[in-house]
Amino acid sequence: xxxxxxxxxxxxxxxxxxxxxxxxxxxxxxxxxxxxxxxxxxxxxxxxxxxxxxxxxxxxxxxxxxxxxxxxxxxxxxxxxxxxxxxxxxxxxxxxxxxxxxxxxxxxxxxxxxxxxxxxxxxxxxxxxxxxxxxxxxxxxxxxxxxxxxxxxxxxxxxxxxxxxxxxxxxxxxxxxxxxxxxxxxxxxxxxxxxxxxxxxxxxxxxxxxxxxxxxxxxxxxxxxxxxxxxxxxxxxxxxxxxxxxxxxxxxxxx
Amino acid sequence: xxxxxxxxxxxxxxxxxxxxxxxxxxxxxxxxxxxxxxxxxxxxxxxxxxxxxxxxxxxxxxxxxxxxxxxxxxxxxxxxxxxxxxxxxxxxxxxxxxxxxxxxxxxxxxxxxxxxxxxxxxxxxxxxxxxxxxxxxxxxxxxxxxxxxxxxxxxxxxxxxxxxxxxxxxxxxxxxxxxxxxxxxxxxxxxxxxxxxxxxxxxxxxxxxxxxxxxxxxxxxxxxxxxxxxxxxxxxxxxxxxxxxxxxxxxxxxxxxxxxxxxxxxxxxxxxxxxxxxxxxxxxxxxxxxxxxxxxxxx
Numbered sequence: 321x322x323x324x325x326x327x328x329x330x331x332x333x334x335x336x337x338x339x340x341x342x343x344x345x346x347x348x349x350x351x352x353x354x355x356x357x358x359x360x361x362x363x364x365x366x367x368x369x370x371x372x373x374x375x376x377x378x379x380x381x382x383x384x385x386x387x388x389x390x391x392x393x394x395x396x397x398x399x400x401x402x403x404x405x406x407x408x409x410x411x412x413x414x415x416x417x418x419x420x421x422x423x424x425x426x427x428x429x430x431x432x433x434x435x436x437x438x439x440x441x442x443x444x445x446x447x448x449x450x451x452x453x454x455x456x457x458x459x460x461x462x463x464x465x466x467x468x469x470x471x472x473x474x475x476x477x478x479x480x481x482x483x484x485x486x487x488x489x490x491x492x493x494x495x496x497x498x499x500x501x502x503x504x505x506x507x508x509x510x511x512x513x514x515x516x517x518x519x520x521x522x523x524x525x526x527x528x529x530x531x532x533x534x535x536x537x538x539x540x541x542x543x544x545x546x547x548x549x550x551x552x553x554x555x556x557x558x559x560x561x562x563x564x565x566x567x568x569x570x571x572x573x574x575x
Numbered sequence: 576x577x578x579x580x581x582x583x584x585x586x587x588x589x590x591x592x593x594x595x596x597x598x599x600x601x602x603x604x605x606x607x608x609x610x611x612x613x614x615x616x617x618x619x620x621x622x623x624x625x626x627x628x629x630x631x632x633x634x635x636x637x638x639x640x641x642x643x644x645x646x647x648x649x650x651x652x653x654x655x656x657x658x659x660x661x662x663x664x665x666x667x668x669x670x671x672x673x674x675x676x677x678x679x680x681x682x683x684x685x686x687x688x689x690x691x692x693x694x695x696x697x698x699x700x701x702x703x704x705x706x707x708x709x710x711x712x713x714x715x716x717x718x719x720x721x722x723x724x725x726x727x728x729x730x731x732x733x734x735x736x737x738x739x740x741x742x743x744x745x746x747x748x749x750x751x752x753x754x755x756x757x758x759x760x761x762x763x764x765x766x767x768x769x770x771x772x773x774x775x776x777x778x779x780x781x782x783x784x785x786x787x788x789x790x791x792x793x794x795x796x797x798x799x800x801x802x803x804x805x806x807x808x809x810x811x812x813x814x815x816x817x818x819x820x821x822x823x824x825x826x827x828x829x830x831x832x833x834x835x836x837x838x839x840x841x842x843x844x845x846x847x848x849x850x851x852x853x854x855x856x857x858x859x860x861x862x863x864x865x866x867x868x869x870x871x872x873x874x
Contacts, residue, residue, distance in 0.1 A: 325650055325679045334676040338669075345664035345700075409660025413716075416626040417677045418649040 331419045335427030343397070343431055357389035358442035366450045376540055378453035380510065383463065383534050386443055388507040390436040390467055391527060394474035395481070395494045397432055402482025403490040406569065421566055425479065432475045433468050440464065459539045466537040470530030473551065476558035483565035501527045523547075526554035577640035579604045579724045579755035580625055585634035587620055594620040596779040597634070604723070607746075607756040609770030611763065611790070617779040618759035622726050625757065626654055638724065650679060653722030655713040655730060663702030667693060667712060670701060671719055678720030691715040691745070707738040714745055725749060727758040731765060743768055763794065794857040797830035803844035810836050826852055 326334070361382060371377045405411050414424070447453045455463065477497075481490050502508060504518070505527020514522055522528045529550035536543035580602040587595040595617045602608050610618050623629045624636045627643030641648035661670060668684055675681030688694045691711045696704065704712065710731070717725055727746065731739040746769055750756050760766050766773055766787070773790040775783035783790055796814055801807065801823055808816035808825050812833045817824040823844075827833040830849045837844065 325647070326676060331677065334673060338665075338673045341665060341669060342662055408662075410656050410662050411660075412623070412628050413654070413656035413660060415628050416649065416652070416654055417674065418646045418652070418720075419677055420646050 325418070328422065331423035332426045332430075335419070335423040336430045339424075339427050339431045340434065343401075343435065354438045354442060356392075357385055357439050358446045360389070361385050361443055361446050362450065366446070372451040375452045375454060378447070378451040379455060379538060379540055380535055382443065382447040382451065382453045383538055383540070384507045384510075384531055386440060386467060387470060387527070387531050387534055388502050389439050389443065390471045391474045391502065391507075391530075392498060393436050393439060394432050394471050395478040395498055396491075397435060398428060398475050398478030399481040399485075399490040399494045400487060402428070402479055403485055403487040406483065407487060421563075425562070425566075428479060429472065429475050432478075433471060436467070436471055437464070440467070455538045455540075459537065462537040463534055466530075466534045470534060470551065473526050473530075473555040473558045476555065476562045480558060480561035480565045483562065483569045501525055504528070505531055507531055524550060526551060526558075529554070577604075577637075578602060579606070579639060580757060581635075581637040581640075582621070582625070583635050583637075585624060585631040585636060587617075587624060587629065587631050593779050595624075595631075595776075598776070598779070598781055599634075600774060600781065600784070602755060602757060604755050605750075605753055607750045607769060607771050608758065609766035609773045609787075610757065610759040610776060611766045611773055612759075612761065612776040614761055616776045618761075618776055619728055620779075621776065622654070622728050622757065622759060626652060626726055650720070651723040652726070653717040653720055653724070654726040655717045655728065661701040661704075661709060661712065664700055666698055666700055667704070668697035670712070671716065674716045675719040680721055681719050682721060684719075687715050687719055707734060710734055710738065710742065714742060718745075718749065722754065724755045724757070727756065729759055729761070731760075731762075739765075763791075767791065796826045796828055796852045796857050798850055798852040798856060799825045799827060799830055799833060800846075800848045801844040802846045803842065805842040805844070807837055807840075807842050807844055810840060810842075812836060826856065 365378070365381045365385070366372050371381055478494070481493055481497075485493060504522050505511075505525045506514070506522060507527055511519055511522055511528065511531075523544055523546060529544075529547040532541075532543040532547045533551065535541050536547075578601050580600070582598055582600040585595055585598045586593065598617075598621065600621075610621065612618050620629070624631055625638060625643060627638070627645070627649055630644060636643060638648050639651055643649060643652070665673075667688065671684045671687060675684060675687075682690075684697070685694065688697055691714065693708065693711060693715065696708060701709065701712065714727075714730065717727070725746075730746070731742055734742070743765075746756060746758070750769075756769075758766070758769060770787055773783070773785060773787050774781060775790060775794075783793060785793075802821050803823050804821055808818070808823050810833065812827050812829060814826045814828060816826070825833065834847070834849070
């Protein structure tokens with residue numbers, strides 16, 4: 321009886337391992353997530369010789385695509401993953417174990433980051449072999465770090481949507497939110513080409529803030545003064561959404 | 576000494592539906608209580624409140640003196656996942672490890688699996704287990720944390736007789752070692768086999784809370800059906816009756832005596848059928864109208 325109850329860190333590790341195992345046992349999800357960004361780069365950027373052949377442009381394009389794929393993976397794996405979990409009868413059991421929501425949330429975030437990193441490997445290989453994109457190693461590391469930080473608000477948004485919606489609705493809503501947000505954030509088209517009013521809107525989006533900070537970390541162009549504030553603001557907002565949706569969820573299902 | 580589970584004046588609604596209506600229940604440590612009721616009566620809702628998955632709209636729920644919504648209160652709680660709910664891609668051993676890791680002093684995975692005759696299956700993914708194996712794993716998961724209070728929600732639904740009896744033995748063994756059990760079922764037989772005290776819930780209200788024998792006397796009725804144009808349902812011994820055209824359905828505590836009366840009465844009838852009433856029928860007609868006192872408690 322003297323054994324102590326497991327601490328918070330131990331529970332986070334346990335939940336992370338459990339969710340990671342669940343994720344990698346479904347190879348289709350892993351492969352889709354890993355290969356998609358590399359394919360997009362190969363088909364949309366590599367054929368444009370003037371972009372692929374210009375070091376700065378190519379680096380920016382790879383960075384934008386990398387961030388898009390991180391956003392997309394975060395919102396889809398979490399939005400859909402949480403919604404599907406909620407529909408599974410194992411979920412109420414896990415909720416009744418002696419651990420609060422935090423280990424599961426943190427575990428989810430860590431798994432989302434690991435999966436996003438997997439996706440970066442083929443993308444970076446295609447970038448290295450088929451484009452002129454390139455940055456020195458310290459910047460590359462800084463970029464990867466920034467990518468992970470930038471992913472957090474999208475993971476939280478995905479979790480929030482997953483708890484608020486059914487799986488079918490989650491797919492649709494994630495698409496409706498993700499693509500306009502990616503476009504407005506300059507992930508498909510450099511923000512330098514935006515008209516002034518759109519640039520103003522763009523600067524307030526989490527996608528733009530993440531992209532600017534990423535490009536800054538890579539040493540290509542300086543981020544906007546407000547970028548950190550915007551990213552942090554959205555992180556807090558989506559975190560609140562995720563916790564609200566989690567709490568609200570327990571009252572909704574009938575059985 | 577604090578009781579294992581204390582439910583006081585609890586009401587829980589889901590939109591317009593009142594799943595539990597001012598329910599109170601106290602389970603002393605070490606008791607094996609069966610919660611009996613038809614599907615949709617509120618049994619599962621009650622367990623979800625005791626396990627802290629939901630919050631009552633009114634009233635309080637205490638688990639060993641604490642709010643079960645506090646994770647610390649659930650250190651001494653064990654419950655089964657639904658059989659269909661095991662994560663299909665994970666191995667048996669991995670699921671046990673995962674659940675055990677939440678507790679201070681878990682039963683080692685290997686010995687737990689051996690106890691439940693699952694040792695050979697530790698490396699198998701749960702999706703490939705048979706129904707009986709999944710159910711054994713579910714009960715093993717409820718016990719991995721050495722709980723003081725065990726909640727079992729319809730533990731043997733869909734199991735064959737052997738598997739059911741094996742699980743009953745496991746539950747009895749746990750109870751003998753001092754554990755508290757709160758078990759829901761809509762099988763009278765299951766509650767009869769295990770419980771020392773029975774709480775009957777119907778439409779969100781506790782309609783009976785008695786010893787096993789006391790409850791059995793109330794729900795033990797037979798159903799007699801026949802086609803007749805006469806008032807065969809107004810004879811002596813009829814507890815409740817229903818008409819559907821010329822089809823008469825009668826619930827009675829003693830079908831033999833009723834049939835004798837029926838034959839002697841000279842009333843016309845044909846197509847007589849006699850069978851034990853289902854629990855749902857018994858609830859609808861007998862428990863819901865507790866004014867009819869049992870004439871002599873048998874056994």
